[in-house]
Every structure is written in structure tokens, then in C-alpha cells.
Amino acid sequence: MNFKMQDKQNQLIERISDKHLIVGVDIAQQFHVARAINYRGIIVGDPLTFENSEVGFKSLLSWIQSLQEMKNLNAAIVGMEPTGHYWKNISKWLDEQKIEVVTVNPHLVKRNKENRDNTQSKSDKKDALVIADMVKNGYYSFISPSSESFEMLRVLISNRDVIVKRLVSSANQIHRWVDIVFPELRQVFKDITCKGAIATLRLFPTPAEIASLEPLDVMNGWKSLMQRQPGPKKAQLLIQLAKSSIGTTQALGAYKFHLEQLLEEYDLTIYQLARVEQQIKEELYKIPYVQKLLMIKGISEISLAGILGEAGDLSGFSHGNSLLRHAGLHLAEASSGKWKGQIVVSKRGRSRLRRFLYLATMSLVMNNDEFKALHAHNVKVKKMKKMKSIMKLIGKLARIFVGIAKRNEEYCPSKLKEIIPLAA
Structure with missing residues (x-):
């Protein structure tokens, strides 16, 4: 559907004819309710x-068909909230039965629940009726079908997020363990999760074990686990600090057992992260215009996969602003009479897409000459706050991405350089 934003509501309402049966479905884990x-x-x-x-x-399909026959209606449209993952199976099944399925914003369902009975009461039957009313009034969105590659990316990126959270959690617990048992280790290794620190924790985790060793013993231990190991100075420093450690000396057996489990969890998450990122990269290159998008200096494969997994096919967006609205990065303002409120980002969209667009833009500002110059001009010449400049550049990136995907053209840095004033 092509439309200007001001005409969107009218066109969505006009699609509902007097021959439509409008069905609202309240989604749950085990039992759904339809009105x-x-x-x-x-x-x-x-x-x-x-x-x-x-x-x-x-039974839902039979119920819809019987109501259509009873009221002499020849079309049906089913609306539902995209609640978690429970709505996916029923929406795909109905689509296979040639029943049109649309989604409504859960936030708007909550706001419209008093329209019928002017009470704040809530029930599954009432929610289903509110959803049907919202579809009738044009407050719905179409479900954009995505190909296998985009669906794969969405699942893999979601899986990666879970693994990264586990990795951060296990790393934080290793930091806590070191603070209790051997806090002086930070004076030898600035990063506790670097290869040298992890190898030390594997071989001789407690200060008492290190204090009884010679520098050569420590270095031989490192050599057994690392191709490039720290030198004798670090080994000597490690032994000296271990001899005067303030770490706990009680329940060391339990602490060592705990560390073994933490390192097992850490190794597993590192392995799983490498596997899922390899799968992401393999799937990413199956999309035709990906190579052209990666020609933009500063765009990483993971960031691009996150954007495509959440947004779907970028060539299906009419404009970069549509992508921003999909992410919830469009602007919202609250004003009344003489009072004018602050313009803010709406955040009514996909949070993961917002995150990857932000991370990609930050990478461009640091590594891409054109975006770096645009950001400098916004901050120094236009006197923008840095975050406001970043949000403006996210819009620029969205328009570039959609333009490349729709027209299948290569990234042209000269076009960006033309809009950067000489003063930049």
C-alpha cells in the first residue's frame, strides 16, 4: 500500500467494507479467545x-465461516496482538487458509479498553472485542512476509543475544571470584578475561599455589595453553603478588570448584557465540544486496545482520523514514495551545532494530570519513548536542540502506561529501 502518512488512516479504514467479518483474537499460551x-x-x-x-x-475457521454464512458476509479479517511468540503459529495457519491477518499495537489495546463500557475492567473476551474494534477503526498493521533468509537471521540474532547475555554474566562472576580469592591478579592482567588471565585461573587459581612456584614453572604452564604467552617479568610479578595476597584463605576447595564451573560456562558460551556468528555470516551473504551494504566502511556483518533480521527486506520499505518508524525512531511531540512540549523519539517499534541502527551509526562515526565529517559539522558548526547529531545520522543511514536495497546500487561516498559544507 502506497500512501502519504496523513492518508494512512483513511486508507486502512476504507479497506474494511460492509462485506467484512472483523474478528479480534486475544492471544494466550494455551487458549485463545475470539470475538x-x-x-x-x-x-x-x-x-x-x-x-x-x-x-x-x-474450530476458529469453522466459527468464522458459519458467522459469514449467517450474516451473508464474503470477506474476513482477523486482528491480534503480537504477544511474545504465541501469535506466530496461528497467524501463519490462518494465512495458509487465505484469511487476512493483521496486528494491533498492545499499547493501543490497553488505551482503548474503556471505549465499549467506560470501565477499566479487563478480561480475555473484552480484549478480543477491543482488538476487533481497533481493526474496524483502522488501527492495525499488516504482517510483512519475510523470506527464509530474513527469518533465519531474526532467529539467529535472537539466539546470539541470549548467548551474549550469558557470556557477560559468566564473565562478571569470574570478576567477582577474582575479587574475593586473588584481587592482585588485576595488577598483572588488566583484563581478567584475556587469554593470559584465563590460563592462570585454569592452571593455578589460588595465590597459595602460585607462591610456591618458580617463574619458569609459571611460564611453562602458560606455554602449555597459549601460543604466545607473557614473559618472565609478568611471571615474577605474579609470584610476588601471590605471596602477599589479601584474598580469602577459607573454603578454597569450594571456591576452586566454583571457578571450574564458571570457566566451563565461559568456554561453552565462547564456543556457542563463535558457532552462531558463523551461521549468521553464512546466511547473511545469501541476500543479494548485502555485499553492496558492506561496502560502506564501518558497517559490520553482525550489525547488518541484526538490522536485516529485525527489519526484513529493506527493498520493501517505501522510504528510509518508513524504516525509522518501524524501529520506533520517528519523532513525537505533545503540544496544546500556547504550550509546546519537547520533541522526543517515540520508541514505538522494534527495540532490537533501534539498538543495531544505533550501534551501526556509532561505528560509522568512528570509522567512516563521511559520517565522521557530518557528525563534526553537526556538533561544531550547527551546535547540535552529540546525541541529537547521532540520531540525525541514524536517519541518514536508514535512507542510504533503503536506497541501496531498492535501487540495487553501490554506496557512493561522493554523494555524502557533496552535502558536507566546506566549513566542516
Whole structure:
């Protein structure tokens, strides 16, 4: 559907004809609830509670068809909240049955729940009716079908996020262990998760074990686990600090056992992260215009995969501003009469897409000459705050991405240089 933003609501409402049965479905883990209305908002039939299974889905389809036959309606549209992951299976099943499925914003469902009965009460049946009313009034969005590659990227990126959280958690616990048992280790290794520090924790984790060793013993231990190991000065410093350590000396057996488990968890997450990132890169290059997007200096494969996994096919967006709206990066303002509120970012969109767009832009500002010059001009000449400049550059990046994807053209740095004033 092509439209200007001011015409969007009208066009969404006009799609609902007097021949439509409008169904709202309240999504849950085990049992869903459906309510139906006509194009005027009049309730049709009784509520239906059905199971989250093929048998339940078939009962929903039979219920829809019987209501259509009873009211002489030949079209149906089903609205639902994209609640977690529970809505995915039913939406795909209905789509296979040639039933149009749309989604409504959960935030708007909460705001519209008093329209019918002017009470703040909440129930599954009421929520389903509120969803149907919202679809009738044009407060819905289409589900953009994504190809196999984009769906794969979305799942893999989500998996990577979980692994990264576990990796950060295990690293933080290793930091805590070191603070309790051997805090002086930080004077030898600035990064506790570097190869030398991890090798030391594997071989001789407690100060008592290190204090009884010679520098050559420490270096031979490092050599058994590392190709490039620290030198004798670090080994000597490690032994000296171990002899005067203030770390705890009680329950060392339990602490050593705890460290073994922490290192096992750390090794597992490192291995899983490498595997999932390899899968992400393999899937990423199956998308035709990816090579052209990666020609932009400063764009990493993981950041681009995160953007494509959350946004889907960029060539399907009419403009870069549509991508920003999808991410919730469009501007919102609250004003009334003489009072004018502050303009803020709406954040009504995909949070993970916002994060990857932000990270990609920050990388460009640090590594890409054109974006670095634009940022410097915004801050020094236009006197923008740094964050405001970054948000403006996110919009520039979104327009570049969508333009390259739609027109299948290569990134042209000269176009950006033309808009950077000489004063920059």
C-alpha cells in the first residue's frame, strides 16, 4: 500500500467494507479467545474460546465461516496482538487458509479498553472485542512476509543475544571470584578475561599455589595453553603478588570448584557465540544486496545482520523514514495551545532494530570519513548536542540502506561529501 502518512488512516479504514467479518483474537499460551463484529461495530455471534492446536485453529475457521454464512458476509479479517511468540503459529495457519491477518499495537489495546463500557475492567473476551474494534477503526498493521533468509537471521540474532547475555554474566562472576580469592591478579592482567588471565585461573587459581612456584614453572604452564604467552617479568610479578595476597584463605576447595564451573560456562558460551556468528555470516551473504551494504566502511556483518533480521527486506520499505518508524525512531511531540512540549523519539517499534541502527551509526562515526565529517559539522558548526547529531545520522543511514536495497546500487561516498559544507 502506497500512501502519504496523513492518508494512512483513511486508507486502512476504507479497506474494511460492509462485506467484512472483523474478528479480534486475544492471544494466550494455551487458549485463545475470539470475538466478531461487522463493519459498524455491532457484535456478531457468541465469543469463542479455542485451544492453541490444529484442532482449535480449525474450530476458529469453522466459527468464522458459519458467522459469514449467517450474516451473508464474503470477506474476513482477523486482528491480534503480537504477544511474545504465541501469535506466530496461528497467524501463519490462518494465512495458509487465505484469511487476512493483521496486528494491533498492545499499547493501543490497553488505551482503548474503556471505549465499549467506560470501565477499566479487563478480561480475555473484552480484549478480543477491543482488538476487533481497533481493526474496524483502522488501527492495525499488516504482517510483512519475510523470506527464509530474513527469518533465519531474526532467529539467529535472537539466539546470539541470549548467548551474549550469558557470556557477560559468566564473565562478571569470574570478576567477582577474582575479587574475593586473588584481587592482585588485576595488577598483572588488566583484563581478567584475556587469554593470559584465563590460563592462570585454569592452571593455578589460588595465590597459595602460585607462591610456591618458580617463574619458569609459571611460564611453562602458560606455554602449555597459549601460543604466545607473557614473559618472565609478568611471571615474577605474579609470584610476588601471590605471596602477599589479601584474598580469602577459607573454603578454597569450594571456591576452586566454583571457578571450574564458571570457566566451563565461559568456554561453552565462547564456543556457542563463535558457532552462531558463523551461521549468521553464512546466511547473511545469501541476500543479494548485502555485499553492496558492506561496502560502506564501518558497517559490520553482525550489525547488518541484526538490522536485516529485525527489519526484513529493506527493498520493501517505501522510504528510509518508513524504516525509522518501524524501529520506533520517528519523532513525537505533545503540544496544546500556547504550550509546546519537547520533541522526543517515540520508541514505538522494534527495540532490537533501534539498538543495531544505533550501534551501526556509532561505528560509522568512528570509522567512516563521511559520517565522521557530518557528525563534526553537526556538533561544531550547527551546535547540535552529540546525541541529537547521532540520531540525525541514524536517519541518514536508514535512507542510504533503503536506497541501496531498492535501487540495487553501490554506496557512493561522493554523494555524502557533496552535502558536507566546506566549513566542516
